[in-house]
Amino acid sequence: SQQGEEDPQALSIQEGENATMNCSYKTSINNLQWYRQNSGRGLVHLILIRSNEREKHSGRLRVTLDTSKKSSSLLITASRAADTASYFCATGSGGSYIPTFGRGTSLIVHP
Amino acid sequence: DGGITQSPKYLFRKEGQNVTLSCEQNLNHDAMYWYRQDPGQGLRLIYYSQIVNDFQKGDIAEGYSVSREKKESFPLTVTSAQKNPTAFYLCASRATSEETQYFGPGTRLLVL
Numbered sequence: 001s002q003q004g005e006e007d008p009q010a011l012s013i014q015e016g017e018n019a020t021m022n023c024s025y026k027t028s029i030n031n032l033q034w035y036r037q038n039s040g041r042g043l044v045h046l047i048l049i050r051s052n053e054r055e056k057h058s059g060r061l062r063v064t065l066d067t068s069k070k071s072s073s074l075l076i077t078a079s080r081a082a083d084t085a086s087y088f089c090a091t092g093s094g095g096s097y098i099p100t101f102g103r104g105t106s107l108i109v110h111p
Numbered sequence: 112d113g114g115i116t117q118s119p120k121y122l123f124r125k126e127g128q129n130v131t132l133s134c135e136q137n138l139n140h141d142a143m144y145w146y147r148q149d150p151g152q153g154l155r156l157i158y159y160s161q162i163v164n165d166f167q168k169g170d171i172a173e174g175y176s177v178s179r180e181k182k183e184s185f186p187l188t189v190t191s192a193q194k195n196p197t198a199f200y201l202c203a204s205r206a207t208s209e210e211t212q213y214f215g216p217g218t219r220l221l222v223l
Contacts, residue, residue, distance in 0.1 A: 042214035101153040
């Protein structure tokens, strides 16, 4: 079964709006990462947040982590058409780093 | 120009045929991974290797085989035992000191 589950499965917004996607997981983690995948391409790393962190920023990206609720959110502010992609969360736990990926959120940003 | 490459971009397999997907990295990473991605699904781990000459099965290893004879290379063979091989295959690598994986552009495997 998937460790991380993204929500919503699909999100459609207008350029300039903010996009929020969520990731829930089931067991304790060391860290959580967000990746982006453009259609038919490989994944690109966006941001990593460790279990002892609550919030991280990178440009227009803001990630939060709530370990008590076993959930994380990714906020993309002032979205652009180029942000259209699928976004995946990946959780890492244990000493041997084998991340577990969710099914992803498909984001469409209309120009 | 450092990175991770996969070839070919598209691969066609006939019934009963074994095919090999190439993955090469010049990032000097010790760990390498193979994932399978089906439409609407997340990434499922096929095999991974933490170091040269060693590899471990992932969640869906049946019908696949790998080798890790060189640090830079981690080829994946899809054997005839894999009855449903049509998917997008992604290779990734990681430095031992980091948690971040770096992905190749993927190979799409189709069955004729």
